[in-house]
Amino acid sequence: MLKLYGYWRSSAAYRVRVALNHKGLDAELVSVHLVKDGGEQHQAEYAKLNPQELVPALIDIDNKEEGEEAFVLSQSLAIIEYLDEKFPENALLPQDLHEKAIVRSMAMSIACEVHPLNNLKVLQYLSKELALDDEAKSAWYHHWIDEGFSAFEKQLVKYSGRYCFGDSITLADLCLIPQVYNANRFNVDLSPYPNIVRIVDNCNRLDAFIDAAPENQADAG
Template identity: 60%
Template sequence: MKLYSYWRSSAAYRVRIALNLKQLSFETIPVHLLKDGGQQHSSAYQALNPAELVPTLVDEQGSLSQSLAIIEYLDETYPEPRLLPQEPFARAKVRALALDIACDLHPLNNLRVLQYLTGELALDEAQKLRWIQHWLTLGFNALEQKLQHTAGQYCYADEVSLADLCLVPQVYNALRFNVDLKSYPLIRQINHNCLQLAAFALAAPEQQPDAQL
């Protein structure tokens, strides 16, 4: 199993956590999103993933893109520990929390969006940072309220789920961009609880073979 990844990619971070939780061996194939004009734009990688994004997972079945699709595939193929509840309503609630982060929040601080802001739209670094902080704050405000109705030790009750795999990388981004998290006690506590688990700690960006500290 091979994971085409970039150390700071939130989407790749989610998949690394899932692979670690399920104790699956995998080879990391670094795809540097900044070197050489962005290695994700190379013809070789574009042939593997036409969207030119990471991650891409390759196993004996073929290649898969989109982190949530990859994680659901892993969950169905290697069902222990389960990352989506079996009960339909609980499963939908977990998916909704994950999608709040992965679809509504994360794309607004994605590298290619930020490059467009500072490139074609000519925003300066301070303006870019305000953009990031605005959208992260808006998203975290809503997420904190939702977690009041679902959280236990983790995002949904007391079992790690797909939602936690999305939350932790997004908190990492927020801290990186100096978002004040004091108004989000549930988010901070869940993030702390997750990071006590080896699967999350080993998936952290700084622990990756291509990390540049």
């Protein structure tokens, strides 16, 4: 049995929700409210579970033996690779060594270059510590999105089919779609990125993505 600690608007949790859906895995979804009361992720109970005080975190209960602690895993990409190895059906990475490497590289170009600069804790720092106004925060947000999406668009020209890499859903799609959802919240003009727009449209027709979308979560509000 799997338990996923997440939050409806967290891009990283959104990635894992798509992975679970795509692979047809049941998981209990537990909401950790990232804003209420200074953020439930910082409360003692959750911090003990995940010392990084971030969502998502996955618990794989099956791994627990009598008297043993359950297996807890943080970091969305590590969680998805774990799920993909443990439950190989509907693989999210190609078998071929070179293809797999390219998919990982595309995923990380979002997960290591764009998302870390534009997530909640960074935007909070910009407001609270640097006292940036909305215009300066928006410029920051757009800068990193534009830089990341420009590079990603070039990769799509080379590698995309119906989805980011060829015609199967991969880890790269799981990173792109939540980042675009996030970009839309910040009114990013996506017209310079026709392949991104096309692929997001293709993915968002699939149940795995629809059911994982923030607005369709029980804790959305």
